[in-house]
Amino acid sequence: MEHFSEFPLSDAFHFIEPGPAILLVTSQDGKPNVMTLSWSVLIDFDPIIGCVLSPGDFSYETLKKTKECVIAVPCVDLLEKTVQIGNCSGAAIDKFAAFDLTALTAEVVKPPLMKEALANIECVVIDASLANKYGLFVMRGVKAWFDRKKTDKRTFHAVGDGTFIVDGETINLKRLMTKWEQFI
Ligand SMILES: Cc1cc2nc3c(=O)[nH]c(=O)nc-3n(C[C@H](O)[C@H](O)[C@H](O)COP(=O)(O)O)c2cc1C
Secondary structure (H helix, E strand, C coil): CCCCEECCHHHCHHHHCCCCCEEEEEEECCEEEEEEECCEEEEECCCEEEEECCCCCHHHHHHHHHCEEEEEECCHHHHHHHHHHCCCCCCCCCHHHHCCCCEECCCCCCCCEECCCCEEEEEEEEECCCHHHHCEEEEEEEEEEECCCCCCCCCEEEEECCEEEECCCCCCCHHHCCCCHHHC
16 A cells, blocks of 8 residues: 555554544445544444444445445544535535545455545444444444554544534543553
């Protein structure tokens, strides 16, 4: 992979743990699509990630059918585009073309990576049993990519009604952490 360096899957949770707004890339018949998603949850370190998609989203049907996606983690430079991506549908437009996004071939799944993102996590859906009831798709990350060259690595959180909190200072409190044996 020319643009991204691979990083350990076991580190992928660092990008999800703070709950940043993410871009969920799917593809159907070779055509990629992307939606904005703030309702994600980290379920395990593997990583296992839960994402809630509305059945009204074009991506919902695609994900149900193809069971594959890429979670692209945007930085603050993509904030405005992230809002725009979440306010139109792939049923009507080609969002990669409309928002000048670059699709890079992923290694394991069919949906592409997004070159403009800080990190890309290739995922397969492992449980869609609550998709009808809650829109919940549980997926496992199978490959993870990171853009080491990005200088401003701040992600952002959606807090509703078009407002966002951009990441601030990083504080290291490792000295206060309890060491749980199962995680060492
Ligand atoms: C900041 C933001 C956060 C969003 N979070 C979610 C979400 O968690 N789940 C969801 O189903 N839709 C969410 N949306 C809406 C979808 O991104 C939107 O419906 C999108 O147009 C769906 O695209 P698609 O039809 O191409 O799949 C969000 C939109 C924005 C702007």
